[in-house]
Amino acid sequence: MWIVFALLAALATAIVITLSKAGIKNVDSSLAFAIQSVLILLVSWGVVLFQGNLPDVTKIERRAWLYLLVAGVITCVSSLLSFRALKLGNASQVSSLDKVSLVFAIILAVVFLKEKVNWQVIAGASLMAIGAVLIAMARQ
Incomplete structure (x- = not known):
């Protein structure tokens, strides 16, 4: 089943790239990413709430928090760089x-x-x- 999810993720990524490139034509790349980030935040927490996983936040170990927080910062940097590259190329x-x-x-x-x-x-x-x-x- 992981293959299906991986391929769907690849398809979704291709769609995101295409739509993002179209969307940043006359918009600053950082601003465009910030707009998408708000939606990412709302949808991802909506899924957590829908699945009933919010109480699990308190069960996350300190080391896992550290890894997830650092990965989150790097994800933002990666996305900002990708949006800038899309704007230019x-x-x-x-x-x-x-x-x-x-x-x-x-x-x-x-x-x-x-x-x-x-x-x-x-x-x-x-x-x-x-x-x-x-x-x-x-x-x-």
Whole structure:
């Protein structure tokens, strides 16, 4: 089932990139992200309330809070950088280069989470990185 959710997330991300690029045409990229962030906040807490998970907030361990808070700050920085890149570049090129995050995620997972990788993961990540760079460098 995780594959279905991952593919749906990929589709949603593609739609977000397309709509965001259209939306920031005459809007400052930081302002556009701030507008989207308000909606992200409302929808995500709405889902938590709908699912009845609000009481679980008190059960989160201190270390998990730290990880989640730092990840939240980095998410904001990442999104601000992505919106700025979208403002300046083509959506297809920005989006493809953004996907090089896969390579970084694999490296970080190996180093910090002690995840194991095999030759298929290394080959696939290498091919994706090469493809992303080829798309990003393509002339329009």
